[in-house]
Amino acid sequence: MKEIYLDYQSAKPVDSRVIEGMTKYFHELFGNPSSLHHVGDVATEALEASRKKIANFINADEDEIIFTSGATEAINLGIIGYALRNKNKGNHIIISEIEHISIHNIAKYLEREGFSVSKVPVDQYGKVNLQKLERRITDQTILISIGIASNEIGTIQPIHEIGELAAEKGIAFHTDAVAGEGLVPIDVRKDNINLMALSSNDLYGPRGVGVMYMQKKFRVNPIIIGGGQERGLRSGSEDIPGIVGMRIAAEIMQKEMDTEVKRFQRYRDRMIKQILEEVPDSHLNGHPTDRLASNAHFRFDGIEGESILLSFKDLGISVSTGSACTSKTLEPSHTLIATGLLHEEAHGSLQLTTGRFNVDDDIDIVLEAVPKVVSRLRELSPIYKTRNG
């Protein structure tokens, strides 16, 4: 049985070209950039060359890049660090209802620390409405944090317009770029992004590495205190092999992204067309066109996402019902609920996300399996049978 992986949004394998480039930094070039000797200098060179390359990938300057241990830490530093640094200017923050769980939990934390947080609702496709966003801005608003795209339903947000609005109102704009990186072009200058989180793994680099981009005149307080690395904003000896890995991953992505995205689009459009045509009472979650090329997200009346996932598991196909970060809870996805779905509708969802190592054959096999699995589960479903006589 061929193993098929269609859950690239949850985790991506590290590209072997990245592993190859990282290897020598574990043993031959193992230095600490804080050391003043030659071995330390070599590590500093690798660190600074990586900073430059990653800055170039998002059209930033190298001194706007802070390396972190991943996206979650970058998001914490960007949002909490900015809020604490600027609390004398105001105590209000705006996020959207469909942000990643880490941002919802940071919002709760900041509320306990005396900040107030508004959540902008989204439409049925998961898009933030700009008028509604503008209406939530007060003279206390210091920060807007809205992700580039949803890691669940794949809807792409009007980032450029949000950045423009924030700049016009003198409010900092933070974006979690994790779901969109490598799939949509990111240009921090063009889109007026002031603070941003990136993860290495979403570029097919190693996990445990990320970046916080911080535009020059924006300042944050550190949340990790120690030896003062990364200009005092992220203490702790730098993970040079990991950072080099992220740099190589970004270089590959810059060269291959256009071609790769076209291939994912082809997979996605085939899956959406064929599943909606062949499976009765099936629906697409997320936006019909403004969606990540890698994302196809469905719901099927009368059946549970978990049972679809387990049936696929038996067939050697790895899929998801939603965010991997929360999928072990029985709560329905906050993103699907925010798009107006009822709990039972949100529970019947299937997320298929493609990536670099998928081939046409994978899509053929999945497309053959979906109608069979759904129809078998519906035969066992008392809810579906009652509804359909």
Ligand code: PMP
């Ligand atoms: N933001 C989004 C949109 C995500 O999907 C994730 C999880 N991959 C994160 C943030 C957190 O990333 P990490 O777990 O790598 O810190």
